[in-house]
Amino acid sequence: MAKHTIFFHNRPRIVATATIAGPKECAGIVGKYVDKQLADDRFGEDTFEKAECKMLTYAIEHAIENAGKEHDEIDALISGDLLNQIISASFAARDFNIPFLGVYGACSTMAEAFAIGGAMVDGGYFSNVVAATGSHFSTAERQYRYPLELGCTRPPQAQWTVTGAGGAVISKEGGSVALTCATFGKVVDYGITDVNNMGAAMAPAARDTLITHFRETGRSPADYDLIVTGDLGALGSRILKDLTWEKGYDIGKNHVDCGEIVYRVIEDEFQGGSGAGCSAVVFNSYLYDKRKNGGIRSVLFAATGALLSTVTSGQGESIPCICHAVAVEVI
Amino acid sequence: MAKHTIFFHNRPRIVATATIAGPKECAGIVGKYVDKQLADDRFGEDTFEKAECKMLTYAIEHAIENAGKEHDEIDALISGDLLNQIISASFAARDFNIPFLGVYGACSTMAEAFAIGGAMVDGGYFSNVVAATGSHFSTAERQYRYPLELGCTRPPQAQWTVTGAGGAVISKEGGSVALTCATFGKVVDYGITDVNNMGAAMAPAARDTLITHFRETGRSPADYDLIVTGDLGALGSRILKDLTWEKGYDIGKNHVDCGEIVYRVIEDEFQGGSGAGCSAVVFNSYLYDKRKNGGIRSVLFAATGALLSTVTSGQGESIPCICHAVAVEVI
Numbered sequence: 054m055a056k057h058t059i060f061f062h063n064r065p066r067i068v069a070t071a072t073i074a075g076p077k078e079c080a081g082i083v084g085k086y087v088d089k090q091l092a093d094d095r096f097g098e099d100t101f102e103k104a105e106c107k108m109l110t111y112a113i114e115h116a117i118e119n120a121g122k123e124h125d126e127i128d129a130l131i132s133g134d135l136l137n138q139i140i141s142a143s144f145a146a147r148d149f150n151i152p153f154l155g156v157y158g159a160c161s162t163m164a165e166a167f168a169i170g171g172a173m174v175d176g177g178y179f180s181n182v183v184a185a186t187g188s189h190f191s192t193a194e195r196q197y198r199y200p201l202e203l204g205c206t207r208p209p210q211a212q213w214t215v216t217g218a219g220g221a222v223i224s225k226e227g228g229s230v231a232l233t234c235a236t237f238g239k240v241v242d243y244g245i246t247d248v249n250n251m252g253a254a255m256a257p258a259a260r261d262t263l264i265t266h267f268r269e270t271g272r273s274p275a276d277y278d279l280i281v282t283g284d285l286g287a288l289g290s291r292i293l294k295d296l297t298w299e300k301g302y303d304i305g306k307n308h309v310d311c312g313e314i315v316y317r318v319i320e321d322e323f324q325g326g327s328g329a330g331c332s333a334v335v336f337n338s339y340l341y342d343k344r345k346n347g348g349i350r351s352v353l354f355a356a357t358g359a360l361l362s363t364v365t366s367g368q369g370e371s372i373p374c375i376c377h378a379v380a381v382e383v384i
Numbered sequence: 385m386a387k388h389t390i391f392f393h394n395r396p397r398i399v400a401t402a403t404i405a406g407p408k409e410c411a412g413i414v415g416k417y418v419d420k421q422l423a424d425d426r427f428g429e430d431t432f433e434k435a436e437c438k439m440l441t442y443a444i445e446h447a448i449e450n451a452g453k454e455h456d457e458i459d460a461l462i463s464g465d466l467l468n469q470i471i472s473a474s475f476a477a478r479d480f481n482i483p484f485l486g487v488y489g490a491c492s493t494m495a496e497a498f499a500i501g502g503a504m505v506d507g508g509y510f511s512n513v514v515a516a517t518g519s520h521f522s523t524a525e526r527q528y529r530y531p532l533e534l535g536c537t538r539p540p541q542a543q544w545t546v547t548g549a550g551g552a553v554i555s556k557e558g559g560s561v562a563l564t565c566a567t568f569g570k571v572v573d574y575g576i577t578d579v580n581n582m583g584a585a586m587a588p589a590a591r592d593t594l595i596t597h598f599r600e601t602g603r604s605p606a607d608y609d610l611i612v613t614g615d616l617g618a619l620g621s622r623i624l625k626d627l628t629w630e631k632g633y634d635i636g637k638n639h640v641d642c643g644e645i646v647y648r649v650i651e652d653e654f655q656g657g658s659g660a661g662c663s664a665v666v667f668n669s670y671l672y673d674k675r676k677n678g679g680i681r682s683v684l685f686a687a688t689g690a691l692l693s694t695v696t697s698g699q700g701e702s703i704p705c706i707c708h709a710v711a712v713e714v715i
Contacts, residue, residue: 055459057483100699128386129568136693137468139488143571143691147704152388152568154496155691155706157470157486165485169500176507178390196695236458237483240474344698360474360486362467364527369432373478375486 057237058269064231064384065174068224070337071115073108074202075190075216078326078334080267081317084210086338087217088115094191094216102136102230108218112333113185116220120227127222128179131166133157133187133235135214135329136196139242142186151183159358160255161238163219163333164377167354168235170223171379175232180225182246187218188328194269197248197363210250212312212327219333221341222247227319230344234270235379238262240360242373248366252289252312252324255357259285260296262355266378267302274304277380278349281340283332283356284312286324331354350383387566388604389600395562395715396505399555401668402446404439405506405545406521409448409665412648417669419446419547425522425547433467436520439549440465441476443664444516447551451512451558455480459510460554462497464488466519466660467527468544473517481632482514489616490689491586492569493517494550494664495708498685499566501554502530506563511556519547519659528579528694541581543617543643550664552672561675566710569593571691573704579697583620583643586688589705590616592684598633599707605635606713607678612671614663614687615643617655642666663687681714686703 072087079090089111096104107130117127130149132142133156146153158165168185173179191201193214199205225230241261245254259282267273274280274297285293290310297304315326315335338356344351355378361370403418410421414672420442427435440463448458461480463473464487477484489496497515504510522532524545530536554563572592576585590613598604605611605628616624621641628635646657646666667685686709692701 055482056460057455059504102695102699112598125386128388133486133488137695138490138691138693140691140693140696143704143706144696144701146571147573150570151386153706154500154568155464155487155488157464159469169485172509173390173503176503176509178507180386180501216697219425235486239481240477240484242478299513317642360469360470360471362469364468365471365475368433370475373474375484 057265058234060234061171061175061232063175064233065171065223065225066228067221067230068227069116069120070221070341071112071119072219072334072338073111073217076333078215078217081315083334083338086342087207101189101191105187105192106141106144109141109185109187110148112218112220113145113183116183116222120222122166122181127151127181127183129154129182131156131170131182133162134186135193137293150269156217158375159360160327160329161356161358161377162329164354164356164379167379168377171232171235174223182223183220184223185220185380186329188214188330188331190214190216193328200314209323210288211225212251212324215315215326215331215334216327217330217334219337221337229383231382231384233380233382234261234288236266238376240373240375242371244371246371251327252286252290253376254359254372255285256292256296257359258376259293259355262376263297264300274302277307277351277353279352280304280308281352281354282310284327285310285357286312288324299348344383352381387600388596389464389565390503390507391565392502392563394506394563396416396502396554396556397559398561399558400447400451401552401664401672402443403443403550403669404548405665409546409548412646412664414669417673432522436518436523437472438476439525440472440516440518441479443549443551444458444476444514447514451553453512458482458512458514460485460513462487462501462513463516465517466524473631477512489706490691491658491660492687492689492706492708493660495685495710496591498710499708502563502566505554505556507698514551515552515554516551517660518698519545519661519663521545521547524659538654539580540654541619543582544657545659546646546657546662546665547676548661550668550669560714562713562715564711564713567593567597569707571704571706573702575702578701582658582690583617584623585690585703586616586705587620587623587627587630589707590624590686590688593707593709594628595631595633608638611635611639611684613641615658616641616688617643619655675714685710685712
């Protein structure tokens with residue numbers, strides 16, 4: 054019987070992170086923790102796509118700088134994003150003389166990059182890797198939903214794609230924040246077809262991975278100070294709590310969702326934030342700081358992703374979802 | 385100074401492969417080696433996208449079957465494809481109760497999946513993984529270029545996206561075909577903007593990775609029976625030979641390109657085949673057979689990818705390219 058959890062016995066460290074976010078995001082919880090607050094979500098570029106790529110480049114570059122490393126000490130960049138052909142990651146990688154591993158797990162990409170990067174460092178293949186991802190409201194909206202100029206009304210179950218990017222340097226040693234294990238998720242599809250209801254679509258995938266993680270590690274929700282999901286939003290988070298409770302796991306006391314907490318006034322964005330940048334920014338700024346500087350010692354970071362495209366939705370398909378989880382602990 | 389080549393000291397094995405291809409492809413060199421020849425490139429589905437997904441599902445399922453494994457012995461599926469949001473891989477993964485790692489390197493995806501899968505098995509994290517990818521002429525053409533119904537004339541430097549899929553099971557033991565090392569590529573962009581001239585765009589990336597591989601391993605082209613590139617096509621292959629020769633490496637004697645050899649009458653498809661399925665089918669059928677059953681003992685498999693999208697081309701960007709290489713040897 055296959056096991057889906059891998060253990061990092063050499064405890065690779067997250068030695069530094071860097072984050073950048075847009076004005077709406079910086080008005081919320083992450084504002085005082087990001088490396089750069091953008092006043093203009095175009096970031097001086099003439100297209101939103103170029104702005105998204107520039108944010109990701111910023112996060113990668115500053116994560117390396119914050120780690121006190123030179124670029125040529127970095128063995129690999131593991132990155133992906135929501136845009137077609139993960140162009141933000143590919144074009145950001147063009148600016149670095151670093152091998153590039155493109156990965157895609159929609160909004161779960163940050164956790165997938167942590168898990169692969171953790172294994173590559175733990176296994177002794179690489180000494181330092183950068184894991185990074187990002188998203189932009191305006192690129193995601195026009196790629197997945199409607200032209201921005203159309204000004205469509207949003208349904209109450211919708212979320213708002215985070216404009217921001219986050220990156221982390223994973224090294225074989227340095228500091229006290231370690232990756233200790235990872236659980237790779239299966240694709241789970243409960244038949245949701247509403248592309249505005251991502252939280253409901255992704256919650257069963259999060260449940261599947263969390264319960265697999267608890268079973269295979271022998272841990273319980275209480276063993277973590279925080280169980281952090283990526284971007285289920287307010288509605289999806291409530292669904293996840295119910296779904297895990299039904300299976301005998303009570304995550305109610307220590308669960309927090311990056312999408313639910315990222316915006317200051319959640320009502321404005323209905324169910325909260327989403328996007329590959331959502332968990333990347335919240336995890337690598339606010340939550341990383343909380344681990345280094347007190348309070349939180351053990352986090353299970355379970356980022357979720359909806360693996361749809363406009364083509365599959367157009368062809369009548371439902372939304373397959375995934376969740377990858379990594380345990381990050383202060384040692 | 386970072387090294388971009390990783391060594392697999394436990395020599396994970398490619399224990400089995402499976403391939404499937406369309407009628408045009410099966411008229412060529414791979415016809416007698418694939419597990420299934422398609423008479424109809426719709427594969428009984430109502431859309432080309434669903435046919436592409438079904439081919440990939442077939443390759444994954446039959447690779448597991450050919451390896452004599454049960455599905456629950458497989459620890460991970462590492463897969464990606466050319467379609468937006470790698471839907472063929474994600475939707476194929478939905479049918480398997482196996483953790484899914486989505487990867488994207490355009491037409492280099494097969495080599496990226498081999499390299500990551502090799503490391504995960506070599507490092508002891510997983511016992512058996514499936515690496516798989518595929519492509520379909522009709523889905524790629526309408527996504528990247530023009531509607532099929534438009535009947536556009538193709539320029540002489542164009543290639544033809546292969547309709548096919550290939551998968552392989554990588555295990556910690558079994559058989560004699562082993563992954564021995566991998567070189568991850570950097571993103572290389574020489575400023576080519578012609579989306580019909582992929583071979584010229586990708587050749588410098590192949591040169592970069594091949595030379596990095598030779599330098600870091602201390603090997604020379606003569607140490608391999610075959611140096612196999614993914615889908616440079618006839619023109620791109622000639623450019624690669626020149627570019628490597630300029631740097632003191634003569635690959636002329638043992639280089640072969642999957643795109644150049646895949647079709648029976650290359651003139652019909654101008655420069656030959658391309659697509660994530662091109663190297664996946666040729667490598668996992670014809671070349672895998674040649675290694676098991678005589679002649680070829682050591683292969684450097686260097687698949688190349690063009691990391692563009694229609695959005696980047698529309699915004700005036702050039703084409704960033706990448707090449708990942710894995711050494712596959714009979715031990």
